[in-house]
Amino acid sequence: MILEKVIPELNIQREYKDFVDAYIDQIRAEFEDKIHSVYMCGSIPKGTAVPFKSDADFTIVCENAGDIDYGKLETIKNQLVEKYPFLTKIDTIVCPVDDVVSRPNEWGFWIKVICICVYGEDIGEQVPPIVISPAFILELNTDTPEEIERIRHSLSNADDRSLKTRYVKGYSKRLLRALYSLILEDTGVWQDDMLEMKNDLLKYCEINPAIIEYLYACYLDSHVSVEEFLEIADEAYCYVEQALQAMEISRET
Known part of the structure; x- marks a missing residue:
């Protein structure tokens, strides 16, 4: 496709x-x-x-x-x-x-x-x-670890409420996009509408649906506990990492 x-x-x-x-x-x-x-x-x-x-x-x-x-x-x-x-x-x-x-x-x-x-x-x-192919999805995520580390560091060290709100929203959006890249072979299209992206993730992504709902809710309203958010964000990113690793191993075998 x-x-x-x-x-x-x-x-x-x-x-x-x-x-x-x-x-x-x-x-x-x-x-x-x-x-x-x-x-x-x-x-x-x-x-x-x-x-x-x-x-x-x-x-x-x-x-x-x-x-x-x-x-x-x-x-x-x-x-x-x-x-x-x-x-x-x-x-x-x-x-x-x-x-x-x-x-x-x-x-x-x-x-x-x-x-x-x-x-x-x-x-x-x-x-x-x-x-759309595993090779494309892997290359698309080449910079994902660096971007995730950068925004996570910024959020962890932000002491201004408006900055925390901005980083939570941006981090949520970045994670949802990374998760969405994993289901491109199922959807066949790149969806930039965040609600449609969330709905596709709920349909095709095997991660806990509650995590998708939480990230989407934080994208809409990022006034949440930073500690709670980072815990769930880390779980979401761990899923992305494992999925990409499995994809890479599958390509090599």
Whole structure:
């Protein structure tokens, strides 16, 4: 099975168009000679964003990630959140062109399947069709251990309530996505709607359903005990690790 694009066409709601244009204009003005293209994922390009509840997710593809001044990028994001208060936050990932092409089952998957181009030449068109297979699922999770360790460390050491809330939500979402990657051969599609993702996990994933329900509840409302959350999150990640290890062993035999 070949993974189809999550957002087949751009459908930005009228109330978000000015913001998206402003973001692209400011990014271009600041980094014009360093940027290859800009992408979005999530509810805004799908046309399902909800003011004061939805955030904005961008990916900047450039020749060299080190050329992007993250301090200036943060300033642009802060200014836009202040100007457009209906946004909860703005997230921006920076990715080198070479990584999209050379890592088709990781960055290539992200750009080709998850995102849609909003500025520049769509480099996702250079990525070959992505076939769902154990090899793809394993490569897709190459950075998962590092990402999980990073966000777990951040949550464990956060002393600000708003930061704890943000990390719990992000950690829940990351774990649900990792779990979902394990059932791709059952679903045949990548689901980016979190409710649909949860429902598919309940249908196909062999982990304790209570863990899926708990992680989804934390994604929606992350005001929970950090200690309790980490205990259940660790159990979920242990399941992911074991499933990936079994998949790797199966490929080798």
